[in-house]
Amino acid sequence: xxxxxxxxxxxxxxxxxxxxxVELTTxxxxxxxxxxxxxxxxxxxTGEAALRSAAExxxxxxxxxxxxxxxxxxxxxxxxxxxxxxxxxxxxxxRADHTPDADAAVTERLRxxxxxxxxxxxxxxxxxxxxxxxxxxxxxxxxxxxxxxxxSAAAVxxxxxxxxxxxxxxxxxxxxxxxxxxxxxxxxYGLISRHGVTSxxxxxxxxxxxxxxxxDAALVLQALAGHDPRDPASLDHPREDYTRALGKPVTGLRIxxxxxYYFDRVQPRVAAAVRAAVDALTALGATAVPVHVPxxxxxxxVQWGHMVPEATAYHQDTLRTVPxxxxxxxxxxxxxxxxxxxxxxxxxxxxxxxMHRAWLDLFDGTSAPDGIDxxxxxxxxxxxxxxxxxxxxxxxxxxxxxxxxWPDGTTEPVSDAYVRLSAPANLTGFPALSLPVxxxxxxxxxxxxxxxRPLAESTLLHLAHAYETxxxxxPVVAPA
Numbered sequence: 001x002x003x004x005x006x007x008x009x010x011x012x013x014x015x016x017x018x019x020x021x022v023e024l025t026t027x028x029x030x031x032x033x034x035x036x037x038x039x040x041x042x043x044x045x046t047g048e049a050a051l052r053s054a055a056e057x058x059x060x061x062x063x064x065x066x067x068x069x070x071x072x073x074x075x076x077x078x079x080x081x082x083x084x085x086x087x088x089x090x091x092x093x094x095r096a097d098h099t100p101d102a103d104a105a106v107t108e109r110l111r112x113x114x115x116x117x118x119x120x121x122x123x124x125x126x127x128x129x130x131x132x133x134x135x136x137x138x139x140x141x142x143x144x145x146x147x148x149x150x151x152s153a154a155a156v157x158x159x160x161x162x163x164x165x166x167x168x169x170x171x172x173x174x175x176x177x178x179x180x181x182x183x184x185x186x187x188x189y190g191l192i193s194r195h196g197v198t199s200x201x202x203x204x205x206x207x208x209x210x211x212x213x214x215x216d217a218a219l220v221l222q223a224l225a226g227h228d229p230r231d232p233a234s235l236d237h238p239r240e241d242y243t244r245a246l247g248k249p250v251t252g253l254r255i256x257x258x259x260x261y262y263f264d265r266v267q268p269r270v271a272a273a274v275r276a277a278v279d280a281l282t283a284l285g286a287t288a289v290p291v292h293v294p295x296x297x298x299x300x301x302v303q304w305g306h307m308v309p310e311a312t313a314y315h316q317d318t319l320r321t322v323p324x325x326x327x328x329x330x331x332x333x334x335x336x337x338x339x340x341x342x343x344x345x346x347x348x349x350x351x352x353x354x355m356h357r358a359w360l361d362l363f364d365g366t367s368a369p370d371g372i373d374x375x376x377x378x379x380x381x382x383x384x385x386x387x388x389x390x391x392x393x394x395x396x397x398x399x400x401x402x403x404x405x406w407p408d409g410t411t412e413p414v415s416d417a418y419v420r421l422s423a424p425a426n427l428t429g430f431p432a433l434s435l436p437v438x439x440x441x442x443x444x445x446x447x448x449x450x451x452x453r454p455l456a457e458s459t460l461l462h463l464a465h466a467y468e469t470x471x472x473x474x475p476v477v478a479p480a
Contacts, residue, residue, distance in 0.1 A: 001027070002023060002024045002027040002028075003024075003027040003028045003030070003031040003159040003160070003162075003477070004159050004477045005024070005162065006162075006211070006212040006215070006216050007069070007070075007162050007163050007211060007213070007215075007216035007219055008069070008213060008215045008219065010024055010073055011069035011070070011071075011219065014061065014071065014072045014073070015061075017061070017062075020054075020058055020072075021054040021055075021057040021058045021061070021071070021072025021073070021116065022054045022055055024054070024073065024162070025050050025051060025053075025054035025072075025074050026054075028074045028159070028160060028162065029045070029047050029050065029051070029118070031159045031160050032045055032047075032119070032160045035158055035159075035160060036158075038141060039135065039136050039138065039141070039155075039158050040122065040134050040135045040136055040151075040154075041076075041121050041122060041135050041150075041151040041152075041154040041155040041158065041160055041161075042076070042120065042121055042122065042151065042155065042160070043079050043089060043119075043120050043121065043122050043134075043151070044086060044089075044119050044120040046083075046117055046118065046119050046120075047118075049117065050074065050116050050117060050119075053116045053117065054074075054116050057072035057114050057116065067112070067113055067114040068113055068114070068223070069113075069219045070110065070113035070114055070115040070219065070220070070223055071113065071114030072114060073114075073115055073116060073163070074115075074116045074117075074118040074161055074162045075115045075116065075117060075118060075161060075162065075163055075164060075165070076118050076119050076120070076121045076151075076152055076163075076164040076165075077107065077117065077119075077120055077121065077165050078121050078123050078148075078149050078151065078152050078164070078166045078167055079120040079121060079123055079151070080167055080197050080198040081104045081106060081107060081120075081165060081167075081196065081197050081198075081207070082102065082104040082196040082197070083104070083117060083120070084100060084101055084103050085099065085100075086099065086100075086117075086120060087099045087120070088100055088198065089120075090123060090125065090126045090127070090198050091122050091123045091124065091125050091126075091132075091134060092125045092325070092330075093325040093326075094126075094318050094322060094325045094326060095198075100196070102196065103196060104193075104195060104197050105193035105194070105195040105196055105228045105230065105231065106165060106192060106193065106196075106207055106224055107196065109223055109224050109226075110223065110224075112223075118160075118161055119161075121135075121149075121151030121152045121155050121164060122134040122135045122150065122151035123147065123148045123149060123151060123167075123172075124147040124150065124172075125326070125327050126198065126200060126311075126315070126330060127147075127149075127169060127172055127198070127200040128148070128200060128329075128330045128333055128334075129148055129329065129330065129415060130147045130148065130170075130171070130172070130175055130414070130415040130418040131145070131146065131147050131399075131415065132144070132145050132146065132147035132148060132150025132151060132154075132176065133399070134150075134151070135150040135151045135154050136154065136399070137154065137180060137396045137444075138153075138154045138157035138158045138180045138181070138478035139157070139181060139396075139443060139444060139445060139478045139479075140396065140442070140443070142398055143179075143395075143396035143397060143398055143444065144179070144396050144397050144398075144401075145176055145179060145180060145396075146175040146176030146177075146178070146179035146392075146418065147172055147175065147176060148166075148167070148169075148172040149164075149166025149167060149168070149173050149176050149210065150176045150180075152164035152165065152166040152176070152210045153173075153177050153182055153184065153210050154176070154180055156180070156182045156210050156211060156212060157180040157182050157478045158477065158478050159477040159478075162212075163209060163210065163212070163216055164209070164210045165207060165208070165209060165210070165220075165224075166184070166207075166208065166209075166210050167194075167197060167200070167205060167206065167207050168184075168205075168206045168207075168208060168422075168426065169200045169201050169205050169206070169307060169426060170204065170303055170307065170419040170422060170426050171186075171391075171418060171419050171421075171422025171423060171426070173185065173206070173208050173210060173434075174186055174422050174432060174433075174447070174449060175391065175418045175422060175434075176210070177391070177434040177435075177447060178391035178392050178434045178436075178445065178446070178447025179395065179396040179444070179445060179447070180445060180478070181436045181439075181445035181447075181476070181478070182210055182211065182212060182436065183209075183210070183211045183212065183213060183216065183433065183434065183435050183464070184208065184217075184433070184434045184447075185208045185209055185211075185432075185433045185434075185457070185460075185461075186206045186208050186425060186426070186431065186433070187206060187207075187208050187225065187431050187457055188430065188431045188454050188455050189206060189233065189426075189429030189454075190231070190233045190234050190429070191225050191235055191237065191455070191457070192207045192208060192221075192224045192225055193207070193226075193227075193228030193230065193231040193234050194206075194231050195230040195231045195234075199310075200307065200310075200311055200314070201306055201307040202233075202310055202314070203233075203306055203310060204303075204310075204427070206426070207224070208221075209221060209224070213468060214433075214435060214461055214464040214468050215243070215246055215465060217433070217461065218242040218243045218461045219242075219243065221242050221457060221461075222240075222241065222242050222243065225239065225240070225242075226239055235455075237455060240458060242457060242458055242461055244458065245458050245459070245461065246461060246462060246465045247469070248462060249284070249285055249466075250281060250285050250462065250463055250466045251284075251285030251286070252285070252286075252287075253385045253386070253459070253462075253463055254286070254288075254289055254382075254383065254384045254385050255278060255281060255282070255286050255287065255289070255384065255387075255388050256289055256290075256362070256363075256384035257275075257278055257288050257289065257290055257291065257388055257389075258290075258291060258292070258293045258387065259290045259291065259292055260292055260293055260296060261296035261299075261421075262387075262389035262421055263390070265393055265406045265408075265410070265412065265417075265420075266390055266394070267393060267395065267440070269395075269440045269441060270390050270392075270393060270394065270395065270446050273437045273440075273446040274389065274437060274448045276437070276438075277388070277437040277438075277448045277467060277471070278448075280467060280470065280471045281388075281463065281466065281467055284466055284467075284470060286463065286466075288388075289382065289384060291362060291384060293387070294355070294358035294359065294361070295351075295354065295355045295358050296424070298351050298355065299420070299423055299424055299427065300416070300420070301348070301351075302348045302351050302352050302355065302427055303419065303423040303426070303427060305344055305345060305347065305348025305351075306345070306349070306352070306427075308333065308336060308337045308340055309337050309340040309345050311333070311334060312334050312335075312336075312337025312338055312340070319334050319335070319338075323335075352427050352428075355428060356427075356428045356429070359424075359428045359430065360453075362383075363383055363385075363387075363452075363453045364383045365383025365384070366383075385452065385453075385463075386450045386451060386452050386456075386459060387450070387451040388448060388449070388450055389448070389449050389451070390446075390447070390448065391421065391422065391434040391447035391448060391449040392417070392418050392421060392422070392447065393417050393418075393420065393421060394417055394418075395440045395442070395444035395445065395446060396444050396445075397414045401414060402414065404417050421449065425449075425451050430451050430452060430454055431451070431452050431453075431455070431456060431460055432449055432450065432451045432452070432460070433449070433450050433460045433461070433464055434447040434448070434449050434450075435450070435467065435468060435472075436448075436472060437467075437472075450463060450464055
């Protein structure tokens, strides 16, 4: 049953020589063989190579060359992330024959840390969707896994990977994390290199971990964060110890609870679970304050205003030469981008700049009366450290379900509903983390989203770890 271990526990046992990397890898591979034919999380399983890497890790550790907490631990990569000699298909017929000859930056860093690549996981085609139709929800096969990193989230939840990497352009790490009862972290834009990762929308794309615990996410972030000149958006930010604050009191941290947008058109059970989680954090010493989130009426237009033309520009050549190789839903979106006016793209960029500034004001508590625009206004002591809200407004939809119907009688497409609450963190570039906070009456997972200031990942991890330690039992792997 070593496949059920969270990364932190597996790392401790491996470091103590109480668990062999080969034993752990074999257990995970056996789990894949047992459950993935039904779960559909993997597009490629690199079993033989994984066992060779695990054996090499075992030899290195025995010789006293322990590289750190990822050494000898199995990882799955979303099939947008290049691994030399392993196909990167993006779950699309367009890339069926594409095998890169070099690793992505994150793959390089995982190799340097000694992690064991177990395989590549399914994505919604080219990450352009929120359901990942090839993959089933780890808790209920009749329901969607979420997307577009659905394969990575389902693999971690099902015990077929100890941890995984995904990408997030409008919520594609956090959405499947919430729907599969795992932790998903979208870091600050530019904190983790995207070199060697197939793009959906270059100005919104992020890479990040999906894990069983918050502590696991901190360990993975530790290994991946850092400047990379090959990614033009990469931040030259000093390396941090993201585990440093874990376990410390949360007294004094201020949690902003939105009075608008984030609890609108949300299933009652989801809203109640998130509010209960906030109450649990206040019982630990944090302070909850109501906040009004600015410019929410522009989120959908600005998200689509960036993603649609940028995605179409990336796919322009293949869209014209092999359009029939795309699935219908993705091809239609890409074709729509051909008709997107440049003026609308520029308006979206300008609105996004204003939104970023307004969100900084929200967190800093900077007042803006009397003509002060917030860039140099006074610091209000009533700012916030994090914003807490539902990750998604509804638990996992049934496979093939087209819409959600809300109490006011309105309907909303499933993908629009899932991206609605996660997109703001992509538009602003702020870090955001989804963590499990319960289940609904059908036994489907519920996630809470914590959003922080730029480069405040340590604060998100600190607060999330406090909740997890006090109120979440030992992480449970979903039943087969």
